Amino acid sequence: MGETGNQSSFYFVHSFTAVPDHKEHRLADCYYNGQLISAAIKRENLYGCQFHPEKSGTEGLMILRTFLKAKN
Numbered sequence: 001m002g003e004t005g006n007q008s009s010f011y012f013v014h015s016f017t018a019v020p021d022h023k024e025h026r027l028a029d030c031y032y033n034g035q036l037i038s039a040a041i042k043r044e045n046l047y048g049c050q051f052h053p054e055k056s057g058t059e060g061l062m063i064l065r066t067f068l069k070a071k072n
Contacts, residue, residue: 010039011055018050045070 010030017037020026027040027047040049040063047067053060 008059009056010051010053010060012037012051018048 012032017035018041019038020041020043022043025041025043026038027042028038030037030039037050039051040047042048047070049063051060053063056063
């Protein structure tokens, strides 16, 4: 997920993606069937995920913890 080369797997269900108006709101992207998907977005103190972190194992729980610790 994202440009770091992380090979973690996350649980996606839907066949659509959010497309933020501003590129800087994109936190993470992934590719599905060659299509770029906005996997996580942030604007001010609001976060959104296209995937289900609660169903994504250890990595998903780590993301939820990080969201909860965010102060912005």
